[in-house]
Amino acid sequence: MTILDRYLGARLLATLFKVMVSLVLLFILIDLLTHRRGEIARHDIPWAVVLRYYAAYTPTILYEHQVAAFSMLVAALLVLGGAAQNNEVTAALAGGIGLRRLVLVPILISVALAVGVFIMQESFGAAARRQADNIEARYFSRDGAIRAGISWPDLAGDWTCHIMKFNRTALTGENVSMHSIRDDAVELIQARRIFWDPASAKWMLEDGRWFTFFPNKNWDYVVPRITRRPAPIVETPEELFALEQPPETRTVGQLREDIQRAASHGMPVQGHWTDFYAKFSQPALAFVMIFLAIPFAMRLRRGGLAIGFGVSIAIALAYLLLFRMGMALGHVERMPAPLAAWLATAVFLVAGIEMFRRTPT
16 A cells, blocks of 8 residues: 555545534434424423434434445545645646556445445444334334234234234234134134233233134034133234334344245235345445546546535435435336346446546546
8 A cells, every 4th residue: 555545545534534423413413403303392302312312323324314425425525626626636647646546545445334334234233223213112202103904914824814903002903803714614803902912922812702613514603702812823023013114123134034024924025125125235325426426526626625515415316316216116016126226326336437437537
């Protein structure tokens, strides 16, 4: 590693750290003022809880909201653009150092950042997001219990369960209808209430009837009364609601297992496979951004650093628009999941490499 490599690398790392901290704090400030301030005042949430929430949410800011990748873009524009304005790039090129060799260390730093973001999300990032969601459910969303209906098809024992009203926070439901159709018997359960009992680790039914019809016995039947008894559902809440949680709360391996389990129960999983492949495409954006930053930075010698920020905002908005479009098409099964997840990243990578190749030296 040459002196020039160490010089550019040190400047880029220092600037990247400052930009990343600044963007994370800016994101938190905007979210606090526009989204959380009313909830904090309404529920009288202690500031210690607010700080814990944003500390746990920071990995999501860096990963899901792409602050790490955009920090690389801004930092590279500032450092390389400043070097171009100060004629440091011209001096290096005049000394026989090619542009590809000159930017080798920034490219390696971008690769390290992409790998680091992926490792962060796969290690403590998923656990931190779950902690942030738990804090949000406990303190920020006290009035937001979801009581929509829910259906679970293809459960163990050929059971299907329909619940008219279900509270996903308390794990309780009302107006329950379950049925299982087998060769030896047809069973139908109608109950007023179902809930998850953590003590026994079972779903419990209350106030209902359990009909059992026997087709081989002239459809004789029995109708025992249900006061309180375990439901014939062996799946845990973690299994039943795994795919309802944000993909950022799970690692790649956990998300794959949840998708495969849901597919075995006959649930639609195309959109979730899109989220699975996005776990690889999103961290890769940090590597892509360096190829977008270099061509623009080489032209900043005449435009000034202010243009660099404008370019950063334009690139960020264009990427987010294309990424959201691709993910939406993947979720509605209009595009294969791998293509939907990688569309924006691949387009920007191809565009960046082409602009880098055409950068005048």
